[in-house]
Amino acid sequence: MKIGFIGLGNMGAPMAKNLAMAGHEISGFDLQAPCPDGVIKAASASQLATGKDVVITMLPNGEILRSVANDILPVMQNGAVFLDCSTVDVDSARAVAVQAEKAGLMAVDAPVSGGVGGAAGGTLTFMAGGTQAGFAKVEPLFEIMGQKSVHCGGSGAGQSAKICNNMILGVTMIATCEAFALADKLGLDRQKMFDVVSTSSGYSWSINAYCPAPGVGPQSPADNDYKPGFAAELMLKDLRLSQKAAKSVDADTPMGHSATELYEQFVNTEGGEGMDFSAMLPRFEKRQRG
Numbered sequence: 471m472k473i474g475f476i477g478l479g480n481m482g483a484p485m486a487k488n489l490a491m492a493g494h495e496i497s498g499f500d501l502q503a504p505c506p507d508g509v510i511k512a513a514s515a516s517q518l519a520t521g522k523d524v525v526i527t528m529l530p531n532g533e534i535l536r537s538v539a540n541d542i543l544p545v546m547q548n549g550a551v552f553l554d555c556s557t558v559d560v561d562s563a564r565a566v567a568v569q570a571e572k573a574g575l576m577a578v579d580a581p582v583s584g585g586v587g588g589a590a591g592g593t594l595t596f597m598a599g600g601t602q603a604g605f606a607k608v609e610p611l612f613e614i615m616g617q618k619s620v621h622c623g624g625s626g627a628g629q630s631a632k633i634c635n636n637m638i639l640g641v642t643m644i645a646t647c648e649a650f651a652l653a654d655k656l657g658l659d660r661q662k663m664f665d666v667v668s669t670s671s672g673y674s675w676s677i678n679a680y681c682p683a684p685g686v687g688p689q690s691p692a693d694n695d696y697k698p699g700f701a702a703e704l705m706l707k708d709l710r711l712s713q714k715a716a717k718s719v720d721a722d723t724p725m726g727h728s729a730t731e732l733y734e735q736f737v738n739t740e741g742g743e744g745m746d747f748s749a750m751l752p753r754f755e756k757r758q759r760g
């Protein structure tokens with residue numbers, strides 16, 4: 471397949487590199503970042519998109535996605551797939567899909583879970599939205615860049631699944647951190663707390679796989695001074711997207727709303743920016759009720 475890749479940042483560069491290493495002819499374009507090994511540098515996004523079977527984007531947000539789509543959809547060849555792997559708002563995903571279909575193209579929104587480590591190791595999970603034909607065409611690429619892909623439904627379904635998952639993640643991480651801080655004040659040993667909760671009904675990925683308490687449970691960013699990992703500001707981005715989506719469909723998400731406010735406070739006024747999202751635990755440790 472002839473593939474173009476736009477957005478060669480922390481995630482895009484290793485993903486593009488894995489496709490090149492698997493033998494695909496791949497060109498890349500980024501406003502700033504260099505092309506990784508094996509990826510041919512294009513002069514512009516529209517030059518890159520011309521004549522490609524698939525164009526992949528891995529960009530910061532929906533606004534940038536829409537502007538890149540405006541540039542490249544008109545020059546892409548009929549029947550090609552526009553595959554966006556960024557995490558963006560559901561409305562932007564659906565808007566570019568409509569635009570792509572009008573231009574005779576297929577569109578798939580396929581945000582990922584697994585972070586930079588998953589991108590480098592080719593072990594990402596893709597959650598995809600779009601037609602069956604579009605999904606079938608790019609599924610072999612998911613197999614190279616990841617270890618699992620789920621076709622969630624029509625356009626926007628991938629973004630919907632991603633923000634629902636990450637809303638649960640933000641909420642459970644906060645709940646886990648506040649429970650650890652409460653346990654501390656009650657004089658409970660952290661290891662005992664982990665041993666009980668990780669095998670009882672309070673268990674979740676946040677404690678079992680990514681324990682926010684240093685020296686307890688599996689290795690996690692807590693064991694590395696809370697260096698990310700998954701940075702608090704990226705969690706905030708996803709929580710904001712969940713609230714934007716909830717507002718657009720009039721869904722009541724009180725826990726998601728509270729989690730968004732807490733991460734906003736943590737990132738904007740409490741020094742949380744640049745720290746892992748599990749650093750909510752030292753934040754709660756320092757606080758009192760009220």
Ligand code: NAD
Nearest residue numbers: 477478479480481482500501502503529530556557585586
């Ligand atoms: P990043 O900021 O490292 O990379 C984005 C790249 O896009 C940058 O290199 C930037 O120069 C480039 N870019 C911006 N505007 C452009 C344009 N108009 N044309 C071409 N290139 C342009 O971000 P990242 O960490 O690689 O994340 C990318 C996406 O993946 C985001 O939507 C993010 O939410 C999502 N994501 C990130 C992680 C993670 O752990 N980093 C995990 C899951 C999902």
